[in-house]
Amino acid sequence: MEYEYVLKTGWHEKAKDQYDVQNKAWNYAIRGKTVDTRELRVVVSFDEEGLLIITVIDLEV
Amino acid sequence: MSKLNLRKIQAQYTDMSYGFPVVLKRVPMRNIRGVWVLDVNHQELTRQVFTELSFKKSRLTGNEVRAIRLYFEMTTPEFGQRFNVSHVAVLKWEAQGDSPTKMRWPQEKDIRQQVIYKLGGDMRRAYEELRLPAADVPSPVSIVMATKPWLKVRLGRSRPKVWYFRAFQRHQAKQELASH
Numbered sequence: 001m002e003y004e005y006v007l008k009t010g011w012h013e014k015a016k017d018q019y020d021v022q023n024k025a026w027n028y029a030i031r032g033k034t035v036d037t038r039e040l041r042v043v044v045s046f047d048e049e050g051l052l053i054i055t056v057i058d059l060e061v
Numbered sequence: 062m063s064k065l066n067l068r069k070i071q072a073q074y075t076d077m078s079y080g081f082p083v084v085l086k087r088v089p090m091r092n093i094r095g096v097w098v099l100d101v102n103h104q105e106l107t108r109q110v111f112t113e114l115s116f117k118k119s120r121l122t123g124n125e126v127r128a129i130r131l132y133f134e135m136t137t138p139e140f141g142q143r144f145n146v147s148h149v150a151v152l153k154w155e156a157q158g159d160s161p162t163k164m165r166w167p168q169e170k171d172i173r174q175q176v177i178y179k180l181g182g183d184m185r186r187a188y189e190e191l192r193l194p195a196a197d198v199p200s201p202v203s204i205v206m207a208t209k210p211w212l213k214v215r216l217g218r219s220r221p222k223v224w225y226f227r228a229f230q231r232h233q234a235k236q237e238l239a240s241h
Contacts, residue, residue: 001079001131023094035134047093 003056006032006040013041020045027054067092068100075201080131081124081159083110084203101206107132109204112182115173116190119200121164123157129176130155144171159199166194 010032018027023045030042039059045052071090076083076099091100099106111132114125121129130140130151137148137155146168154162162169170191177187 001128005131005134035131035136052093 002034002036002038002040003042003053005034006030006042007044009033010040010042016041016043031059069097071097074099079107079110080128081122082201084201086203086205088206106204108180110202111176112180113202113204115176115180115182115187117195117200117202119196119198120161120194121169121172122159122199123155123162124159126151126162126172127155129172133179143175144168161197161199169195 007030010030013029013031016029016031019025020027025045025047027043027045030044031040032042033039041057041059043054043057045054069090071088072086074085074088074090076085085099089100090097092098111129114121114129130137133140135143137151141148141151150164154164157163173191174184174187176182177184
């Protein structure tokens with residue numbers, strides 16, 4: 001739920017984008033704040049059928 | 062891995078992504094990059110989860126209240142203002158974690174009805190079913206999935222989408238017969 005809010009309101013952190021050699025796809029980093037102002041980084045990728053959430057990192061832990 | 066092995070129906074799966082346990086039964090799964098994940102329409106599932114949560118037979122837990130607040134993208138002061146309590150009260154509810162919040166039943170009923178209203182749910186059912194307080198013993202939200210028409214199940218050659226649609230129609234017909 002919180003990651004959805006970050007995906008809607010966050011920004012593309014280009015410096016953290018990585019190419020996944022094994023799956024031959026780019027992983028993109030989206031950074032933003034949750035409703036409770038916690039800083040998150042959401043790493044997403046794209047598949048033939050849609051968006052994949054690879055991982056969600058809490059930057060305040 | 063062959064194409065047919067990329068999808069399966071799992072008997073039971075406990076989804077913790079909402080911050081509280083949601084028990085899904087007969088759930089379509091899909092293997093993506095070596096990991097089994099849910100193969101469902103996520104938005105529809107979320108809608109279903111919050112509807113079930115509103116009609117739950119036991120009291121809401123702290124984590125469930127938090128999930129409701131986050132689903133509607135409200136801060137604690139906004140949530141408190143909407144339900145006429147201080148943001149400290151909201152924080153106290155949420156601090157209960159997996160235990161019931163101990164809020165008064167009219168307050169909880171108001172929250173549940175608000176969720177149903179915002180999701181465009183059945184308000185008549187809400188007024189009828191929420192008249193009496195829910196039980197104090199916590200129980201997880203449980204959803205049986207494979208008979209739901211919104212699932213968009215695609216299982217390759219063995220069980221095509223239409224199979225589920227027909228199964229759902231048969232299920233509906235049986236229910237109609239039983240109600241008459």
